[in-house]
Amino acid sequence: MKFCTxxxxxxxxxxxxxxxxxxxxxxxCGIVHYLNPKVIAGCIPVWEDRVLLCxxxxxxxxxxxxxxxxxxxxxxxxxxxxxxxxxxxxxxEVELGPLYTLFSLPxxxxxxxxxxxxxxxxxxxxxxxSLEARLFGEAEIPWDELSFDTVRRSLRLFFTDLRxxxxxxxxxxxxxxxxxxxxxxxxx
Amino acid sequence: MKFCTxxxxxxxxxxxxxxxxxxxxxxxCGIVHYLNPKVIAGCIPVWEDRVLLCxxxxxxxxxxxxxxxxxxxxxxxxxxxxxxxxxxxxxxEVELGPLYTLFSLPxxxxxxxxxxxxxxxxxxxxxxxSLEARLFGEAEIPWDELSFDTVRRSLRLFFTDLRxxxxxxxxxxxxxxxxxxxxxxxxx
Numbered sequence: 572m573k574f575c576t577x578x579x580x581x582x583x584x585x586x587x588x589x590x591x592x593x594x595x596x597x598x599x600c601g602i603v604h605y606l607n608p609k610v611i612a613g614c615i616p617v618w619e620d621r622v623l624l625c626x627x628x629x630x631x632x633x634x635x636x637x638x639x640x641x642x643x644x645x646x647x648x649x650x651x652x653x654x655x656x657x658x659x660x661x662x663x664e665v666e667l668g669p670l671y672t673l674f675s676l677p678x679x680x681x682x683x684x685x686x687x688x689x690x691x692x693x694x695x696x697x698x699x700x701s702l703e704a705r706l707f708g709e710a711e712i713p714w715d716e717l718s719f720d721t722v723r724r725s726l727r728l729f730f731t732d733l734r735x736x737x738x739x740x741x742x743x744x745x746x747x748x749x750x751x752x753x754x755x756x757x758x759x
Numbered sequence: 760m761k762f763c764t765x766x767x768x769x770x771x772x773x774x775x776x777x778x779x780x781x782x783x784x785x786x787x788c789g790i791v792h793y794l795n796p797k798v799i800a801g802c803i804p805v806w807e808d809r810v811l812l813c814x815x816x817x818x819x820x821x822x823x824x825x826x827x828x829x830x831x832x833x834x835x836x837x838x839x840x841x842x843x844x845x846x847x848x849x850x851x852e853v854e855l856g857p858l859y860t861l862f863s864l865p866x867x868x869x870x871x872x873x874x875x876x877x878x879x880x881x882x883x884x885x886x887x888x889s890l891e892a893r894l895f896g897e898a899e900i901p902w903d904e905l906s907f908d909t910v911r912r913s914l915r916l917f918f919t920d921l922r923x924x925x926x927x928x929x930x931x932x933x934x935x936x937x938x939x940x941x942x943x944x945x946x947x
Contacts (some may be wrong), residue, residue, distance in 0.1 A: 572764045572863045579762035589887065592832065593773065604764075608831050610870055642795050644780065648863035648933045651868065664911045672930045673858065675836035681871075682798055698776065720784075741929050744834045 577602050583711075587646035608680040611721075613640020615729055616665050616739065621708050625660045625701035629716055634702070637718035638685065638725065639663070653686050661704040663695040672725045673743045683721040687729075687739060694724035709733070720746050723751065765790050777912065799909075800840035801828020802876035803855050803917055804883075809896050810914065811878065813848045813889035815906055820888070825906035826873065829852070831945040841874050849892040860913045861931045863883040871909040875917075875927060897921070908934050 572580055572595045580599025587594055587603050595604040615638055616623040624636040639660040643652040650667050657665045668687035675682055686708045707713075709730040717723045722745065732739045760770055768787025775782055775791050783792040803826055804811040807818065812824040827848040832839040838855050845853045856875035862869055885892045895901075897918040905911045920927045934937045 574762055574764050574767035576760045576762055576764055576770075579767050582764075599935065605830070606833055608833060608835070609795045610798060638895070642793070643870075645794055645797070645868040646865050647798060647868075648865050649861075649931070650933070651865070673837075673861070675838070677834050677836050677839070679833075680833040682831075691841070743837070 572599060572604060572608075572692075573741070575602060576604065586692035594663060596704050606680075608682055610643040610649070611681055612643050612647075612651075612686075613638050613647050614653045614658065614665055614667060614686040615671065615725060616661065616663055616688045616690050618690045618693050618706055620622050620733070622662055622703060622712070623695055623706055624712075625661060625697065625704045627699070627700065627728070628702045631693070632718040634716075635718040636713050636716050636722075637704055638722050640722075641684065641729070649684050650686065653688070657688065660698040660701050661695045663697055664691045666691060671739060672728060673741075674721045674722070674724070675743075675745045676721070676747075677701055677734070677745070678748045685720075685721070685725045692737045700707055717729070760792060760794075763788060763893075764792065765900075769941055778904055779917065785797075794868075796811060797839070798831040798840075799828050799871045800831050800835075800837050800874075801826050801844055801872070802841045802853055802855060802874040802898065803842055803859065803913060804845055804849065804851055804876045804878050805810045806878045806881050807892035808921070810900070811849055811851060811883055811892060811894055812900075813885065813892045816885070816890045817888050820906040822904075822908040824901050824904050826910045828871070828910075837872050838874065841872070841876070844884075845876065848886040848889050849883045850886055850942070851892070852879045853877060854879060856931055857927070859927060860909070860911070860916060862909045863933045864935075866907070866936045867935070871907075873909070 575597035578600040582595040584593050620662045626636050639657040641656040657663050665688035672685045683686045695704050763785035766788040770783040772781050804912045814824050827845040845851050853876035859875045883892050905924045934940040
């Protein structure tokens with residue numbers, strides 16, 4: 572951030588009066604520009620005992636498998652964002668269940684929210700940002716080719732809860748930069 | 760948004776190729792500037808059967824009572840943001856419990872998250888952004904002088920759960936612009 576979005580003036584990196592953090596302040600018009608974490612919303616689309624994954628056609632993690640998810644847009648609810656992403660990435664219509672996982676990723680300033688979801692019919696295809704879309708049973712999940720820790724962790728929890736009789740419990744967790752290595756393969 | 764933060768060029772309001780929404784695009788360097796919802800994190804600080812509220816010293820809703828909460832900062836987890844806000848607004852140290860409420864407010868592009876919290880000691884005072892801080896039992900809550908629907912709704916749910924034996928359940932809800940009127944006073 573170098574220039575003011577409001578007046579085009581140069582931005583200075585300084586702590587505003589009454590604040591305690593460095594912000595981008597405009598020398599010309601005085602406006603303070605705040606940067607805040609972004610929210611990613613997605614879902615776990617389920618058909619019978621299988622889960623729908625998409626192979627990413629875009630960076631980051633091009634070629635890796637992911638749950639349909641993406642940046643929440645202005646004017647949306649979390650649920651609307653999750654449903655839209657399922658539609659965009661996998662051309663699938665889902666009925667959302669309860670929120671299932673909520674992650675803070677402070678090292679990249681993101682908050683991830685995944686809902687459980689029921690596919691309305693066994694009908695889907697790769698959206699513009701996906702190379703392919705496919706249903707996976709637990710034994711088929713490409714654990715080493717998943718896109719993000721949030722996806723890996725949500726799938727681990729989901730199949731564990733499913734095996735334990737389907738008593739799905741909402742989880743809120745924090746994920747650091749080396750979460751996968753620290754957790755160990757067994758808990759995802 | 761009129762100018763590019765990267766090069767200072769003029770921004771155009773248009774739909775980028777492969778997108779389906781109006782974005783701010785820089786005519787000079789081509790960068791697309793995305794705007795996304797913001798996250799507000801807070802908590803319900805509890806001492807015995809009373810809840811700590813702060814009277815706002817800043818707009819919006821100056822003079823109204825609120826739960827300590829504020830915009831999540833870069834590099835924070837939801838829990839860290841909630842604890843920091845309790846410290847900043849009420850000079851109170853809390854031990855956070857589970858996440859209690861999560862609201863989408865699409866009309867103002869915000870996501871609100873409130874944790875339950877236990878005050879570590881009966882010690883608090885008004886922070887820089889508060890006129891005063893005070894503990895309230897359910898009968899004393901100034902329902903008509905609360906700052907935001909998210910605060911009112913969280914407190915309603917909290918005291919209802921408390922009266923029903925303390926079986927606190929996580930809730931995710933959407934709140935529209937006229938939520939209070941639509942819901943009616945009895946459910947907050």
